[in-house]
Amino acid sequence: MSEPILATHGLNKSFGALKATNDVSIDLMPREIHAIIGPNGAGKSTLIKQICGGLRPDSGRVVLCGQDVSGKTTQVRARAGLGRTFQISDLCMEDTVLENAVLGAMGAQGVAWRFWRSALKTDALLERAEAALDRVGLAEERNTRCANLSHGQRRQLEVAVALTLSPRAFIMDEPMAGLGAEGSKRLTGFLDGLREEAPILLVEHDMDAVFALADRISVLVYGKVIATGTADEIRSSQEVREAYLGDEA
Structure with missing residues (x-):
C-alpha cells in the first residue's frame, strides 16, 4: 500500500x-x-x-x-x-506573468532575492518558469502585467508559481x-x-x-x-x- x-x-x-x-x-x-x-x-x-x-x-x-x-x-x-496557492492572491501585481513565475523558480532553486533581475537572464530559471506557464495555459500572457490579468488567470498563475517548485x-x-x-x-x-x-x-x-x-x-x-x-x-x-x-x- x-x-x-x-x-x-x-x-x-x-x-x-x-x-x-x-x-x-x-x-x-x-x-x-x-x-x-x-x-x-x-x-x-x-x-x-x-x-x-x-x-x-x-x-x-x-x-x-x-x-x-x-x-x-x-x-x-x-x-x-509543498506547493501552495492562496485564498487571497499573493502575486506581485506590478510584475509580469513571467516575472512572477521566475520568482517561484528562484525559490525552488534557492536563488537569493538580491539576484532577482539577473535571474531573468538565467536560462534554467526561465525554462522552469516558461514550462509552468505553458502547463497552465498562460504562455501567451508571459509579458502581461499581473494587474491586467482576469481573476481566473491570476488563479492559473498562482498554480504556475507553485508548479515551478516541482x-x-x-x-x-x-x-x-x-x-x-x-x-x-x-x-x-x-x-x-x-x-x-x-x-x-x-x-x-x-x-x-x-x-x-x-x-x-x-x-x-x-x-x-x-x-x-x-x-x-x-x-x-x-x-x-x-x-x-x-x-x-
Missing part, C-alpha cells in the same frame, strides 16, 4: 480558550484530491498555516514524503515540495473564490488532471467543485475533524448535514 505524501498527526492549536485545531490527523495519498470543508471559523485556515509552516502548532507533527517537517520554515517546506503535494486554499460558474468549471477540469502530477489538499467552499473533484473529504467543525469519507459518504452523513451541509448535500 502506498504511503501518504503528506500527513498531519494530532495537530493542536489554541488561541486562549479557543481550540482552533483539535487533534487533527489527516493524510494525502498519491494522485488524490483530499478536500477539507467546514463552516467559517472551523479552523481550516489555521490548519493550512500549520501544514505550510506559517503557524507553529502547540503539539502534533507534519510529515512530508516521510520527513518530519514540523520545525521547518515555510521556505524549507516549499523547497521540500511540488510533491499542492495545498490549495479556496482556488474557486471569486470565480464565476464558467471559471470554476474550467479550473475544476484543470485540477482534475493536475492530481496526476501531484496530489492536492483542497480547502474549498464551492461544494459543486468539491463533490466533482475529491476522492476523500474531511469535514472540520470547531477545529475537529468530525468525518472523513467519499463524497457519497459525506453527503449521507447526518452529522455532517446538521453541522455544515444542510440542504447542499
